[in-house]
Amino acid sequence: MRLYITALNPTDAVLEGFLPAAASLGLPVTVLTDRPGEWPAGAPVTRCAVRDAAAVVAATAPDRPVALLSNSDHLQEVTAIAARKLGLPGKDPDAARLCKDKAAARRAIEAAGLDLVRSVTVDPGASPAVSGEMFPAVVKPREGVASEDAYLVTDHRELTARVAEIRGRRPDVALVVEEYLAGELRTYDTLGDGTALADLGGWRTHLGPPPTFTEESLDWSPPEEQVSSQLRARLDALGVGFGACHAEYVVQGGRVRLIEVNYRLIGDRMDLILAELLDVPLFEYVIRLHLGEPLAALDLPATVDRYARVEYVCADRTGRLAAAPGRLDTTHDGVRLSCRPLREVGRTAARTGTNRDYLAVLHAIGPDQDTVPASLAAFRRDLQWTIVE
Template sequence: MRLYITALNPTDAVRDGFVPAAAALGLPVTVLTDRPGEWPADIPALRCDVRDPDAVVAAVAAGRPAALLSNSDHLQAATALAARRLGLPGKDPDAARRCKDKAAARRAVTAAGLDQVHTLTVDPGAVPAVADAAYPAVVKPRDGVASEDAYLVGDARELAARVTEIRARRPDVALVVEEYLTGDLRTHETLGDGDALAVLGGWRTGLGPPPTFTEVSLDWAPPTADETAQLRAHLDALGVGFGACHTEYVVQDGRVRLIEVNYRLIGDRMDLILAELLGVPLFAHVIRLHLGEPLAALDLPDPQAVGRHARVEYVCADRPGRLTAAPGPLDGTAPPGPLDPIAAGVRLGCRPLREVGRDAEVTGTNRDYLAVLHGIGSDAPRVRTALARFRAGLRWEISG
């Protein structure tokens, strides 16, 4: 029996998360990908048109599959459909498509009577017609991910300029222009078996300056009971309930308003940090759900009772050029300092996200990330102090 994972480019979630977790469960792994040459030699990678459910079924059917899953936003619907045809546990393909299509997700939430976010779909080549009263607004790809090509616009002139800019790179992409939702950006992380849904926790996200939406920091902040109940209603309206799901939202006047739903684990190494914070084999839990085990069989903690705090910071390129110096992977525990003994005992980590010698970009997305830093300790002040001292001792240099 074998675990199959559909993927595009190599990711930390697969390399450092799912592959070791499968080994711990005694499952051999094959990655199905359209880019096998990019994957490490120690991870079996089979060429496959992973956007085509028929191709995925053909690649998996002969290999005695125990489970089939994906952690890619782009592949959730195709993988879910292939799993259904193979008789394997998986996500509802319609729900996966609905989450990926931001306009469809808005329609589903509106139809359920939960919220109405004013949204206009702009087909390729079309000129958006947005009333002046609708600004400020956000323009982004209808099927986009990771704040890619997402911009805050203040008027029709800015909107037209951004649409032209996006189409210069991606002429065939459909866009949405939607109401700008103000408030602290938060996340909601869940696992489900199709019947029951468990909350793993959540984060409060710090963003860089507009007009882009670059995530620069996250602090552990599980949703309240009221937020959890509202979020569950929204996810029910979308049909979300199986495997991992990462939801972004704001709260306005006590009301949850969705930003978007990504039907997979939280990304950019946050999944690995979440597993460390909770002290659970998160990737193994996801695999076990796809093996058909019930949620009740997993030992999941109450996020409100974890008793620890975590903070994550992304080091972003501040100018384009070549990365000429950067720290390597680091792990440690903060010692007491002469001026800030409060920081002692915090677990600290640094993971490079861009290799020295590679070009650095400034795009307003996670493609700007050079490294991710994190700290886990007993409380927020202790973690913030330790992480600030840790970061101050590290250097990244960009030339050019």
């Protein structure tokens, strides 16, 4: 009776979320990964070719698995296939594939009559054939994650340059070029048991300057019911309905327009912050759904009477992080304040314009949207990060 988790590199979601949650549920757990040497000593990892469903199934042979899940964007489809072969509750492999393939997701939503976002796929080695009417546009990997290699381009010249730049790093990656969806970026998070779907809420996201799309801060802002209904319809079109899901979107003229769907929990420690804000054992809930429990068995709050703000401290240049605060937790005026380092002191890194530039994440949870930002600003003023070239 063992829980298996597929993963690549070590993440806070697994180390601080799923592993303690499994222990709380009394479940022995094994993390299957193709990078066991990158995980901290003592982590229950086993080497496995986790991009191969047959290898994942074979790796569970020593024990009788009671659940198999993944929080990795890259492993949702293969994990869903393996779970199905093992007869375990899991995500629909087709839905996992659609969410990962941004071009396919656009086609599915268009076929459902819900929205049309103009997009063009650019295969490896091919030149981008894009109409001038599509600009401004976004170019990004067709199966990319987060903001990595995603750029705003305003004309053919910029597009050609960005495609060449991306291919210089990743020559075999397929790209997608799609119309830029202007508007306030928001997020939407759900849990489902394959039949019912529950809203966990959402955030209003503030981005850094273009042409990259680095998330710099987020404010708690659950969607209104009319928006939530539109979002659910789009998730239905993709077949999303089991476990955790995270979507990003804008609203234009009252209409929801999806940016992308990640069939997992929200990332960059936001999952841990969300659990604290909702005051629920979120990671235990995800495991319980994969154990086959119904959504109705989970005690999810109908409303949240607290407010939260999250800020990422980003490197402003390439260099070595020479000094930084450590892990901090405090309370001021009824607001819980925290700092979590995301880069080790002494490490040298290039500035990329992505979440790889994050040095730390700060968050505040308190009674209202006036008190919380003010407390977080005061907290941040006393913290310093030093980068030397």
